[in-house]
Amino acid sequence: MLARNGNGKKHSHRTALIVHEGARFMFAPFFAIFQFDAAGGFVSWLFGLAVLGFSIWMVVDCWQRGNATWWIFIILFFQPIGALVYFVTQYWDSTRLEHGLWQRLTIGSRIRDVKARAHYLDTSTAFEELGDLYASIRKWSQAEEAYRAALQRDAGNLDAQVRLGYVLVEYGRADESWSLLGPAYQKNPGFDDDKLIRHLARCQAMRGNFVDARNLYEYFLRKHTYTEVQLEYARVLLQAGDREAGRKALEELIRDAQHAPKFAQRRDRRWIREARRIEKTLV
Numbered sequence: 001m002l003a004r005n006g007n008g009k010k011h012s013h014r015t016a017l018i019v020h021e022g023a024r025f026m027f028a029p030f031f032a033i034f035q036f037d038a039a040g041g042f043v044s045w046l047f048g049l050a051v052l053g054f055s056i057w058m059v060v061d062c063w064q065r066g067n068a069t070w071w072i073f074i075i076l077f078f079q080p081i082g083a084l085v086y087f088v089t090q091y092w093d094s095t096r097l098e099h100g101l102w103q104r105l106t107i108g109s110r111i112r113d114v115k116a117r118a119h120y121l122d123t124s125t126a127f128e129e130l131g132d133l134y135a136s137i138r139k140w141s142q143a144e145e146a147y148r149a150a151l152q153r154d155a156g157n158l159d160a161q162v163r164l165g166y167v168l169v170e171y172g173r174a175d176e177s178w179s180l181l182g183p184a185y186q187k188n189p190g191f192d193d194d195k196l197i198r199h200l201a202r203c204q205a206m207r208g209n210f211v212d213a214r215n216l217y218e219y220f221l222r223k224h225t226y227t228e229v230q231l232e233y234a235r236v237l238l239q240a241g242d243r244e245a246g247r248k249a250l251e252e253l254i255r256d257a258q259h260a261p262k263f264a265q266r267r268d269r270r271w272i273r274e275a276r277r278i279e280k281t282l283v
């Protein structure tokens with residue numbers, strides 16, 4: 001009996017030690033904010049405070065979004081790495097971020113291959129493909145150069161013409177863009193799954209032709225429901241002075257976002273936030 005009691009006490013003592021060490025590991029960054037020592041001092045205290053605040057922020061965000069509860073476990077037990085992982089994959093615009101990072105890591109060799117092919121083949125199609133690659137990573141100046149090279153080799157290359165127009169829209173050079181996109185629309189109004197119409201609307205908005213821009217946006221949105229385009233449309237309405245219609249467009253955007261899948265909410269978060277910000281200014 002005494003032996004069993006002695007073994008039981010030893011087992012309980014070991015369990016208590018394991019729990020104690022686990023708790024110390026889990027909450028070490030939290031406890032660090034209350035410790036001042038010669039080695040760390042005030043900088044260590046600030047770092048610990050930042051870790052604590054960031055971790056609490058991510059836990060609260062996880063709870064509010066109704067994400068899986070195991071995320072809370074990861075944030076607390078593997079801090080600050082767990083909180084950082086949650087921020088990148090859940091809080092931030094993860095779809096866009098991951099896609100962008102993956103492109104940056106993989107597209108470099110692809111660009112080198114296509115650039116070499118364009119040099120040797122010297123064809124419009126090869127330079128058009130090179131322009132598409134540059135545009136996909138938002139290197140607009142290189143994309144413009146490649147598309148112009150494609151048009152020099154084949155002035156009838158409609159794809160290169162339209163995509164050059166898209167690039168010029170990104171630069172804010174609306175008149176130059178219109179001179180390319182307008183004739184393309186006359187040839188093929190539904191070109192590029194109506195993206196041509198969206199960029200024509202952007203052109204007209206930049207040029208101050210808000211009536212035309214509104215009509216183009218409304219035509220596009222009857223067939224597509226891109227959050228970014230809905231926001232552009234609402235801005236055009238407000239710029240045109242139709243405050244009530246602009247407010248309704250923003251309300252519809254926000255309402256649609258609330259019922260969208262979570263991956264879509266994460267993807268479109270920055271436009272939803274901007275819509276909410278503009279809506280508050282209209283109250």
